[in-house]
Every structure is written in structure tokens, then in C-alpha cells.
Amino acid sequence: MAQHSAKGARFQAVTANRLTDGEVVYFTDAGHWSLSFSEAAIADGADAAEAVLARAMPADFEAHVLDPYLFEVLQDAQTGFQPASVRETIRAKGPTIRLDLGKQAIAS
Amino acid sequence: MYRYDEFDHQLVAERVEQFRGQVARRVAGEITEDAFKPLRLMNGVYLQLHAYMLRVAIPYGTLSSKQMRMLAHLARKYDRGYGHFTTRQNIQYNWPALDRIPDLLQELASVEMHAIQTSGNCIRNVTSDQYAGAIADEVEDPRIISEIIRQWSTFHPEFSYLPRKFKIAVTGHKNDRAAIKLHDIGIVIVKNAAGEIGYEVHVGGGQGRTPFIAKKMSDFVPAAQLLAYLEAVMRVYNMLGRRDNSYKARIKILVHETGEEEMRRLVDAEFAKIDASQMLTVPQEEIDRIAAYFAPPVLQELPATSASLDSARASDSAFDHWVTTNVVSHVKSGYGIVNISLKPIGGIPGDASDAQMDVIADLAEAYAQDEVRVTHEQNLVLPHVKLDDLKTVYDTLLAHGLATPNLGMISDTIACPGLDYCNLANARSIPLAQEISNRFADLDRQYDIGELKIKISGCINACGHHHVGHIGILGVDKKGTEFYQISLGGSADENASLGDITGRAFTEDDIVDAIENLVASYVDLRHNGERFIDTYRRVGMQPFKERLYAE
Numbered sequence: 001m002a003q004h005s006a007k008g009a010r011f012q013a014v015t016a017n018r019l020t021d022g023e024v025v026y027f028t029d030a031g032h033w034s035l036s037f038s039e040a041a042i043a044d045g046a047d048a049a050e051a052v053l054a055r056a057m058p059a060d061f062e063a064h065v066l067d068p069y070l071f072e073v074l075q076d077a078q079t080g081f082q083p084a085s086v087r088e089t090i091r092a093k094g095p096t097i098r099l100d101l102g103k104q105a106i107a108s
Numbered sequence: 109m110y111r112y113d114e115f116d117h118q119l120v121a122e123r124v125e126q127f128r129g130q131v132a133r134r135v136a137g138e139i140t141e142d143a144f145k146p147l148r149l150m151n152g153v154y155l156q157l158h159a160y161m162l163r164v165a166i167p168y169g170t171l172s173s174k175q176m177r178m179l180a181h182l183a184r185k186y187d188r189g190y191g192h193f194t195t196r197q198n199i200q201y202n203w204p205a206l207d208r209i210p211d212l213l214q215e216l217a218s219v220e221m222h223a224i225q226t227s228g229n230c231i232r233n234v235t236s237d238q239y240a241g242a243i244a245d246e247v248e249d250p251r252i253i254s255e256i257i258r259q260w261s262t263f264h265p266e267f268s269y270l271p272r273k274f275k276i277a278v279t280g281h282k283n284d285r286a287a288i289k290l291h292d293i294g295i296v297i298v299k300n301a302a303g304e305i306g307y308e309v310h311v312g313g314g315q316g317r318t319p320f321i322a323k324k325m326s327d328f329v330p331a332a333q334l335l336a337y338l339e340a341v342m343r344v345y346n347m348l349g350r351r352d353n354s355y356k357a358r359i360k361i362l363v364h365e366t367g368e369e370e371m372r373r374l375v376d377a378e379f380a381k382i383d384a385s386q387m388l389t390v391p392q393e394e395i396d397r398i399a400a401y402f403a404p405p406v407l408q409e410l411p412a413t414s415a416s417l418d419s420a421r422a423s424d425s426a427f428d429h430w431v432t433t434n435v436v437s438h439v440k441s442g443y444g445i446v447n448i449s450l451k452p453i454g455g456i457p458g459d460a461s462d463a464q465m466d467v468i469a470d471l472a473e474a475y476a477q478d479e480v481r482v483t484h485e486q487n488l489v490l491p492h493v494k495l496d497d498l499k500t501v502y503d504t505l506l507a508h509g510l511a512t513p514n515l516g517m518i519s520d521t522i523a524c525p526g527l528d529y530c531n532l533a534n535a536r537s538i539p540l541a542q543e544i545s546n547r548f549a550d551l552d553r554q555y556d557i558g559e560l561k562i563k564i565s566g567c568i569n570a571c572g573h574h575h576v577g578h579i580g581i582l583g584v585d586k587k588g589t590e591f592y593q594i595s596l597g598g599s600a601d602e603n604a605s606l607g608d609i610t611g612r613a614f615t616e617d618d619i620v621d622a623i624e625n626l627v628a629s630y631v632d633l634r635h636n637g638e639r640f641i642d643t644y645r646r647v648g649m650q651p652f653k654e655r656l657y658a659e
Contacts, residue, residue, distance in 0.1 A: 006587060020135060021205035022159035063137040066155060072588075085588035086536070087527055091157050095528035097456055097538045101188055101203075102158050 004071035011073040012049040013040040014056045016065035027056040037092040110401045112220045128210035152223025163226040168236035168254040169197030169482040173473035178219040180465035193458040197482040231261035238481040242491040244439040250280035271349035272357035287600035312363025315570035320360040323368040340379035405477040410442025414495035430513035446490040449512040457523045458486035517554040519545040526566030533566035535583025535590035560640045576600035580607040592619040
């Protein structure tokens with residue numbers, strides 16, 4: 001698996017793809033999987049991140065989602081938390097070339 | 109067109125039901141992802157960034173109108189109303205739900221299609237020349253041997269667990285439109301001095317992170333012995349190909365590390381081991397049966413010119429440009445080969461909507477002997493169109509955004525799906541293709557620049573063929589930000605060559621200006637009649653590089 005967080009990243013969240021349709025999902029504070037990045041549990045620090053990832057991967061996680069992993073999140077004064085990489089931004093929104101598709105289409 | 113026999117039907121139908129059971133068990137939690145993943149991949153189902161992606165095989169790029177209509181129907185019913193034609197002459201759907209894919213495959217099977225051989229470490233779907241059976245000076249229609257190879261390789265037990273995937277391409281023409289030298293095995297159909305048909309076999313080409321041009325292993329394999337010869341190549345690869353490192357597992361690495369001479373000796377020795385009495389040969393009656401499916405269509409005897417075409421060209425300059433650029437001479441007088449560009453200015457290379465696919469199917473049925481072809485450059489072809497019908501076909505294509513007259517021009521870009529869809533990508537490809545297309549939108553300028561093949565990959569796996577672009581662009585990731593590396597001088601035709609990297613990479617904001625800069629250098633440097641690639645081959649990297657990186 002590629003590295004989705006820079007070394008020393010402060011904020012991280014856990015994402016995966018839903019088994020039945022591949023939809024991008026995020027692990028929430030409440031302990032379920034949400035379709036929206038805005039509901040993702042944001043871990044502050046490496047230990048907290050590992051703890052969220054461990055919570056996201058119980059014995060039966062595979063019955064619902066595929067390959068959960070941590071990715072870096074940046075805090076922005078204006079927009080709040082945002083995925084750090086282009087890749088995770090695209091996963092959170094949808095293809096940049098088809099704004100009518102993916103999560104961005106539902107949001108707008 | 110090849111039609112399934114009872115064995116083909118049974119094979120595909122059984123495969124759909126097996127996959128239905130596998131999906132049901134996976135969704136019910138009875139099997140793990142580790143167990144399921146290889147099974148879904150064997151059925152063309154990948155997991156990408158936003159959803160599953162299904163790759164459907166289009167053997168040697170040939171479709172009937174009925175099949176094209178089914179592809180449109182599947183796009184509507186199971187996807188988001190479009191499909192993406194790929195550099196492997198296949199189609200990909202970007203959004204199908206896993207639990208609906210068995211139904212999709214069942215509908216697909218009803219038109220004799222499937223997703224077998226579109227993934228996994230097997231011999232993949234065979235690709236070929238999109239002008240097969242329509243172009244003059246063809247030695248033989250390459251789809252005949254392609255179909256024989258397809259039948260031989262499908263579920264071949266000895267070659268289903270190769271060290272890595274394996275791609276075979278075939279051309280029956282001296283002008284290579286199938287990029288055969290960039291394949292694991294590339295086959296050129298040739299005739300010897302006695303007038304017998306045989307096969308020139310190239311082995312060990314490929315792109316990816318370590319690109320190589322294939323080496324010619326044999327000048328002439330007699331027609332009856334081709335499958336046995338391929339078996340010998342596959343056996344050498346199966347025995348000696350590396351399984352310890354997936355980056356070094358392709359046959360190109362084996363050929364490179366073994367050396368061309370030694371590889372030839374190994375293949376010849378393996379071939380000699382095959383007992384003549386037990387050699388796998390295809391019975392002539394079977395060859396004849398398959399060849400009959402690809403018999404030339406019954407075309408009318410027509411004059412070489414068409415008065416109605418000439419008059420339409422004279423009165424409609426846009427149509428005239430389209431005929432010049434997108435229509436190629438047919439082997440039969442009075443007919444033309446129509447290229448349908450899937451590269452509208454500013455559009456997404458290779459994408460077609462369900463409605464567009466339906467329109468193309470209707471045109472194929474009415475005007476092109478019921479055939480459509482997919483090209484490895486992500487365009488479509490109507491192979492047999494009467495010159496008298498060109499204007500009608502054009503008008504319909506134009507009304508549906510399918511008449512962009514840019515075949516082979518700077519805006520006819522190959523681009524992989526890139527980071528907009530692909531789980532492996534490091535950078536986006538499609539937006540670059542769109543920006544370049546928009547920057548060079550002016551057709552007069554495109555025609556002045558002439559043939560210029562830009563190919564864009566969003567990662568080192570090179571699905572966008574950047575190594576063989578006249579200008580190649582490779583997207584790289586630097587700490588989560590996209591950068592683009594340029595290479596020059598690649599070519600995928602009969603004079604295949606790999607591009608040379610210019611130097612440091614460009615940002616997304618700078619890359620289109622860099623392309624503009626390279627085009628300006630070419631325009632200044634070119635001699636009369638030289639294409640970009642000709643100029644590059646004459647003057648080399650230096651003048652392009654100096655201007656590209658001038659402060």
C-alpha cells in the first residue's frame with residue numbers, strides 16, 4: 001500500500017471502500033462508516049491515528065469495507081479539515097473532470 | 109464477425125454463474141477479500157478510487173452493431189451513462205456495483221461478449237489492426253489468427269498462472285497500427301518468397317516502468333506451426349520468468365537479461381522439443397471455418413470517385429476537412445474507412461456516452477456492414493462506408509459530437525484514466541489532455557502542426573503509452589502534488605522507438621506552456637514536409653531542451 005500520510009503528519013483519518021459498490025467511506029467518531037469526509041474521525045497525533053485505525057478494523061470489518069488505511073488531513077483556518085493529497089481530495093469529491101459524478105454531484 | 113459456437117456459449121455462461129456464486133458468497137461474508145480478489149480480477153472487476161471498474165474484452169477491437177448497442181445499454185442500466193474505450197481496444201465501466209455485475213455479465217454474454225482475459229497473469233485479450241479487412245495491401249486479415257490465438261489462450265491451463273500478464277498483438281499490414289513492438293509478443297503476418305503465409309514473431313516488448321522494444325525472434329514461422337511456436341515462447345517464459353519480483357516478471361525483462369541471441373536459442377530449443385507428431389496444429393478445416401467469419405463483406409462495384417461526395421466537399425469546408433483527416437482509403441474502390449474521433453476539443457479521450465454508442469451502432473448497421481472497430485488510440489472506426497454515404501454519416505456524427513476532424517493531430521491524445529479514477533495513478537492525465545486540446549483548439553493550427561502524437565500516463569505503469577508518444581507526458585507525485593515529466597521521440601508504429609526524458613518535471617500550471625514551447629521549437633526547426641517525430645530524429649534532443657528550459 002502506498003504511503004498516504006507524510007512522515008510526522010499531525011492529523012489523520014481512516015478511509016476505505018464499501019464492499020458492495022466500492023463507494024468511498026470514512027470511519028467516524030461514532031464507530032461507523034460514513035459516505036462523507038465531513039463526518040470522518042480526525043485523529044491528532046500518531047498514537048491517536050493508530051487507535052482510530054484499530055477501531056476501524058474489528059474482526060469482521062471485511063464484511064463491510066475494503067482495505068481501511070490512514071491518510072493525512074490538513075487543518076485550514078477557512079475550510080476546516082481537508083484531505084492533504086490530490087488523491088484523497090479526488091476520492092472525497094469525485095473525478096475533477098466530471099463534476100456531475102461522485103460525491104460532489106450529490107453535495108451540490 | 110466471429111460467432112460463438114456451442115462451446116463458447118457454454119464457457120461464457122458457466123463463467124457468469126460461477127462469478128454470481130462467488131459474489132454472493134463474498135457479500136454474505138462467507139469468503140474473505142483475499143480469496144475473492146483474484147476471482148473478481150479474473151472477471152475484469154477492479155476496485156478503483158470511487159467504485160469498482162469493469163473491463164469488458166473487445167477481441168481484436170471488433171464489434172457488431174448489436175454488441176455496441178449492448179455496451180450502450182449496460183452503460184445506461186448499470187453505470188452512469190458512459191463507457192471509456194481503452195488503449196487495449198477494450199471498454200471500461202467506471203461505476204458498476206459489485207452485486208449487479210453478474211447480471212451485467214449475463215446480459216453481455218447474450219451478445220457473445222465477456223470480461224475474461226482482461227485481468228490477471230494470463231494471456232490477455234488479443235489486440236490488432238483496426239483497419240483489418242478494409243485496408244489495401246494487407247497480407248491477410250489479422251483477425252483470423254487473432255481469433256485462433258484467442259481460442260487457444262482462453263483458460264489455457266498451462267498459461268493461466270504466468271509470472272505476470274501477457275499481451276499479444278497482431279498486424280497483417282506493413283504499417284503497424286497495433287503497436288506490436290510494444291507487446292510481450294508482436295506478430296506480423298508475412299508472405300515468403302514462395303507466396304506462403306507465415307508469421308514474423310517479435311518478443312519482449314512492453315512499456316511500464318522498464319520499457320523495451322520487442323526483439324525479432326523469428327523471421328518466418330510457418331502458418332501451421334504458429335501456436336506451437338507461441339507455446340515454446342510461453343514455456344521458456346513460464347520456466348525462466350521471474351516470480352520473485354513483480355516489477356521484473358514480464359517477459360521483456362527475461363529477454364533483456366537473457367539477451368536476444370540466447371533467448372532465441374532457448375525458444376528454438378523448446379520448439380525443437382515439441383514432437384512433430386504431437387505438435388499443436390490447427391486443422392485446415394478449422395482455420396477455414398474461422399476465416400469464413402472474417403470473409404470480406406460483399407461490397408458493391410463502384411467507381412473510385414463519388415460525384416455527390418465531391419460536391420458535398422466543395423460546398424462544406426468542415427466536411428471536407430473531416431474527409432481529409434478522418435477518412436482513409438479503402439481496399440475497395442468507392443468505399444472509405446471512417447475514423448470516429450473520441451477526442452472532441454476539450455473532451456475526455458476515449459469516453460462515449462450511451463447515446464453516442466447507440467448512434468454509432470445505428471450508423472454501423474445502416475452504412476458500415478454492421479461493424480465497428482476500437483483503436484488502441486482510443487478512437488472508433490466504421491470500416492466499410494460508401495463514399496456516397498460519407499456526408500450522411502458525417503452529418504449524424506456531427507450532430508452527436510463525434511465528427512472532430514483531428515485524427516493523428518495534437519488534440520488526438522491518448523490518456524489513461526489517471527488520478528481521476530485509477531487506484532494506481534500518481535497524477536491526473538485527462539485534465540492535461542483537455543487543456544492541451546483547448547490550447548490547440550484551432551484546427552488550422554493543428555493542421556499546420558501536422559501529425560503529432562501526445563500520450564499521457566498518470567503513473568509509471570504507462571497505460572497512456574507515454575514512452576511511445578512523439579511527446580510523452582508522465583505524471584509523478586511529489587509529496588501529494590502532481591508533476592509532469594516530458595519525453596520526446598517515442599513512436600509506436602513500425603519504426604517503434606522509446607522517448608527520451610527532457611529533464612526536470614513541470615507543474616500542472618506549467619506543463620501546457622511547455623508543450624507549446626516544444627511545438628514552437630518544432631515549427632522553427634522543421635524542414636519542408638517533416639513531421640514532429642522526423643524533426644526530432646534529425647536534430648535530436650538538444651535544441652528542444654535548450655528552449656524548453658531557457659530562463
